[in-house]
Amino acid sequence: MARKRNDDISLGRFISLVLRHHPEAIGISLDNEGWADTKQLLDGINATGRRIDMDTLERIVRENNKQRYSFNEDKTRIRANQGHSIPVDVKMKQMTPPDRLYHGTSTDTLPLIQQSGVIRKMKRLYVHLSWDIETAITVGSRHGTPVILVIDTKAMAADGYTFMLSDNGVWQSEDIPYRYVAQIITDTEKYK
Numbered sequence: 001m002a003r004k005r006n007d008d009i010s011l012g013r014f015i016s017l018v019l020r021h022h023p024e025a026i027g028i029s030l031d032n033e034g035w036a037d038t039k040q041l042l043d044g045i046n047a048t049g050r051r052i053d054m055d056t057l058e059r060i061v062r063e064n065n066k067q068r069y070s071f072n073e074d075k076t077r078i079r080a081n082q083g084h085s086i087p088v089d090v091k092m093k094q095m096t097p098p099d100r101l102y103h104g105t106s107t108d109t110l111p112l113i114q115q116s117g118v119i120r121k122m123k124r125l126y127v128h129l130s131w132d133i134e135t136a137i138t139v140g141s142r143h144g145t146p147v148i149l150v151i152d153t154k155a156m157a158a159d160g161y162t163f164m165l166s167d168n169g170v171w172q173s174e175d176i177p178y179r180y181v182a183q184i185i186t187d188t189e190k191y192k
Contacts, residue, residue: 011052012060014045016068019080034079034088038071041078067168082166085123092164092172099154100182101129101171104140110147110184119149119176126164126172129153133191140188150183151176 018041023030026044030036038057045052054075061069061078071078081090103119113119121127130136133148140146153163156176164172185191 008056008060008063011045011050011056012064012068014048014050015041015057015060016080016083018044019069019078020083021085023086030079030086030088032089034084034090035072035077036079038076038078070167081168082126082170082172083128084125087125090166092166094162095165096157097129097153097163097165097171098131099152101131101151101153102133102136103127103129103149103151103176104136104138105147105149106140106144107147107186108144110149113149114178117178119151119178119181121175126174127176129163129171129173131169131171133185133188137188137191146188148185148188149181150185152180152182156180 018026018028019030019034019036023036026041026048028036028040028044038054042052042054042057057078058071058075061071068080068083069078070081079088079090082092084090105113105119119127128139129151130139136148137146140148153161153171156173157163161173161176166172
């Protein structure tokens with residue numbers, strides 16, 4: 001069971017790379033809404049020496065803790081729900097956010113954000129924001145020691161900024177001016 005789980009994690013990461021950043025890595029393309037042909041995805045992954053079938057792909061989509069992927073109704077197409085660095089329109093819903101959202105970053109990146117005065121989307125299409133501190137800590141941990149920026153999204157919305165919510169519950173916006181950082185949480189241990 002542990003072997004299957006590790007294989008699924010590894011395949012899931014590769015699928016994420018393909019569907020969010022580099023579909024050309026396996027010789028496929030995405031349409032304007034980020035959809036890939038499921039059979040082409042499976043064939044392309046198998047051509048790299050990795051082993052995947054439809055049952056495995058369905059399990060990865062179903063069990064991914066971040067719900068990163070979606071099938072269309074008949075499962076002939078698949079896409080990543082968010083996090084793209086390539087220009088696609090996954091038709092996220094524009095919504096009014098809660099009064100506060102959280103952006104996870106690292107202690108190394110924080111001075112760069114403060115110096116530039118902007119939380120930038122970097123290579124992605126949008127800045128990602130979390131509903132809760134725990135998720136933001138997980139995100140920030142990927143880049144080193146986590147720091148959480150509490151974003152005053154109520155003030156941003158009042159100033160005309162728009163927010164989108166992906167199918168898997170990630171809030172997203174354009175670059176965020178630093179003046180909307182309401183608080184910096186450096187002691188993240190108490191939230192774990």
